Amino acid sequence: MRKINTIGVLTSGGDAPGMNAAIRAIVLTAQHHGISVTGFKRGFNGLLNGEHFQLTECYVRDIIHHGGTVLKSARCQAFTTEQGQLQASEVLNRLAIDCLIVIGGDGSLRGAELLADYWSGQIIGLPGTIDNDVAGADKTIGFATAVNTAVEAIDKIRDTADAFERTFLVEVMGRESGYIAMSVAIACAAEQVLTFESRQLPSQQLASIVNHITNAQKSRGNSSYIMVIAENLWPTGTIELAKELTKQSNIECQPCILGHIQRGGRPVFEDRILATKLGVAAVEASVDGAHLVMLGEVNQSITATPLSKLALEHKTIDTFLFNAQQQIFEYHDFHD
Numbered sequence: 001m002r003k004i005n006t007i008g009v010l011t012s013g014g015d016a017p018g019m020n021a022a023i024r025a026i027v028l029t030a031q032h033h034g035i036s037v038t039g040f041k042r043g044f045n046g047l048l049n050g051e052h053f054q055l056t057e058c059y060v061r062d063i064i065h066h067g068g069t070v071l072k073s074a075r076c077q078a079f080t081t082e083q084g085q086l087q088a089s090e091v092l093n094r095l096a097i098d099c100l101i102v103i104g105g106d107g108s109l110r111g112a113e114l115l116a117d118y119w120s121g122q123i124i125g126l127p128g129t130i131d132n133d134v135a136g137a138d139k140t141i142g143f144a145t146a147v148n149t150a151v152e153a154i155d156k157i158r159d160t161a162d163a164f165e166r167t168f169l170v171e172v173m174g175r176e177s178g179y180i181a182m183s184v185a186i187a188c189a190a191e192q193v194l195t196f197e198s199r200q201l202p203s204q205q206l207a208s209i210v211n212h213i214t215n216a217q218k219s220r221g222n223s224s225y226i227m228v229i230a231e232n233l234w235p236t237g238t239i240e241l242a243k244e245l246t247k248q249s250n251i252e253c254q255p256c257i258l259g260h261i262q263r264g265g266r267p268v269f270e271d272r273i274l275a276t277k278l279g280v281a282a283v284e285a286s287v288d289g290a291h292l293v294m295l296g297e298v299n300q301s302i303t304a305t306p307l308s309k310l311a312l313e314h315k316t317i318d319t320f321l322f323n324a325q326q327q328i329f330e331y332h333d334f335h336d
């Protein structure tokens, strides 16, 4: 096993609250082991352009409570090409990096894996994305904060929906995954949740959503009604769906897209602790020679999953919660 002298770290893909806590833990743990840390800026862009700087203790002293990432994050199309990966490997060799830690979502982790075709250093991934769609991790860094932010926002929407007895269609983030939507819907006692995991096609869903709204009004009288929808779910978009629901149900349905407020904000304690654990574990794993793995927490244990397995395993949402929402909460109150 070779001795690790320098670790490189970058954050890639959508920023996620808690990334800073992971960076801090990496830097402090590395310092403890006498390892220096080079930070690359703007995800893989920093690797390609050689945009880097030395991360020291004073740089990470006051960052644990900030959202975003001090390393900045970005998508990087150029890195997806062989030429880009080759260029990145040349930069890593020139800087004598022994181990690269990539903090990001499934795309970033896939990119990290591909780099091994061109570079012989160790590669370790940490799951950092609000979407919680990475296999091998019960929770990704940022997920808890994003859910919390959306819950706070919808609690406020509920107040006004109650006061005006209105129906709201609230879109939350999650790319192609329903984790955020389902969690937020349960936590806000939403009357309805529309996610990719639903067994119905959108065309079939429309009729059942309309029924659900009208039945709710019939059985409860005028009252607030909140529907949570995952982004990218409705083919024509959430605003169009709201218009269609208004037309078909004759009940005004107000769309509300929460958008990027879910990505920012102070990380909640769960994300700070998860990120800290994973940051410490990543450095310790690098010292132990780990390579081409992602570290995630599974059943309260830090678990290493080969990066090659991530693309093959689709992380499904908690079936217990899903069934509860579908069978108990969603239909129970308003069945005709």
Ligand code: ATP
Pocket (backbone or CB within 6 Å): 012, 013, 014, 015, 043, 044, 074, 075, 076, 077, 078, 079, 080, 081, 104, 105, 106, 107, 108, 109, 110, 111, 112, 114, 128, 129, 130, 131, 175
């Ligand atoms: P989030 O879940 O927050 O969107 P992500 O890491 O999944 O994060 P992506 O946009 O999928 O976000 O990927 C981030 C970056 O990782 C891409 O811009 C690209 O540089 C790199 N990347 C993604 N997929 C690949 C791939 N198949 N090959 C090489 N690089 C990739």
